[in-house]
Amino acid sequence: MCAAPIAALVVPAVTWPLGQGDxxxxxxxxxxxxxxxxxxxxxxxLGCVTGLAAPTRWSPALLLPLALPPAVYGAAWLVxxxxxxxxxxxxxxxxxxxxxxxxxxxxxxxxxxxxAGPLADAARDLGAGPAARARWLWWPxxxxxxxxxxxxxxxxxxxxxxxxxxxxxxxxxxxxxxxEILGRGADLGAVPRWALGLALVPLLAAALAALLRRR
Numbered sequence: 497m498c499a500a501p502i503a504a505l506v507v508p509a510v511t512w513p514l515g516q517g518d519x520x521x522x523x524x525x526x527x528x529x530x531x532x533x534x535x536x537x538x539x540x541x542l543g544c545v546t547g548l549a550a551p552t553r554w555s556p557a558l559l560l561p562l563a564l565p566p567a568v569y570g571a572a573w574l575v576x577x578x579x580x581x582x583x584x585x586x587x588x589x590x591x592x593x594x595x596x597x598x599x600x601x602x603x604x605x606x607x608x609x610x611x612a613g614p615l616a617d618a619a620r621d622l623g624a625g626p627a628a629r630a631r632w633l634w635w636p637x638x639x640x641x642x643x644x645x646x647x648x649x650x651x652x653x654x655x656x657x658x659x660x661x662x663x664x665x666x667x668x669x670x671x672x673x674x675x676e677i678l679g680r681g682a683d684l685g686a687v688p689r690w691a692l693g694l695a696l697v698p699l700l701a702a703a704l705a706a707l708l709r710r711r
Contacts, residue, residue, distance in 0.1 A: 502695045508688035517678045517686030521671055528671040531586045532653035535593045540646035543601020547609050550602075558602045561595040566658030569595055574662040584665035592659045597649035604648065608641045644705035651701035655694045 546558055561569065573592040574584070582588055657672035664670045672694065679687050 502692065505688045505692040505695065509692045512685045512688060515685040517684075518689065521674050521678070521686055521690050524669060524671050524674045527586050527669055528654060531590050531593070531670065532650050535590050535597055535653055536646045536650035539594055539597030539601045539649045540642045542598050543603075543605045543645055543649075544642045546598075546602045547605025555602070555606070559599050561599040562603070566596060566656060567662065570659035570662030573659075577663070584663050585669060588663040589660050589670060592663045593653045593656060596656075596659070597653060600649050600652060601645040604645045605641060647701040647705045648698075651698035654697050 546554065550558065569592055573588060577584070577588050655672050657670070657676050660670045660673050661676070664673050671690065675687060675690050675694070678684070
């Protein structure tokens, strides 16, 4: 059942003709990948730091973006940007996507590092200083977790159309928003191809993340 929507896209993606919509979406791909990639890397770093060092009482605030609709952050940043004189575009989309990505990364890092406290205590008892613990304990633990979380956050950001719809500007400057606009219009030829591509991004990210976590 979970794979049914993806399977339904395969035949139209292959058989429907190429059109102007494909060119429009292809033009939005570089900015989408750059924005999603940059915000995912920063979110993974912040998630690892908060997962390791933030007090437990901070978790509700850090996880709040997972409970709120993405449109709430999109609308809030749009209003804030207008008051500050910022225009829509990649920069505004970057800061709008970041809270949700940090929430995902924080949740993943908190779960991944749940058993690391006793290891840190043991290293401290054996005389390892902060620098030694950072190099020989925290870095080997954190980098595969951070890389996996960055992949997950990247996949989430690439497919986000809820928040980015408010911040990407007229006509859409991200792939998911552009795809949504085409889906409402008359040029449907590109929709199944690019929707299938968006569906494959989280699947590939999850597979890579699982490989990194095994290392």
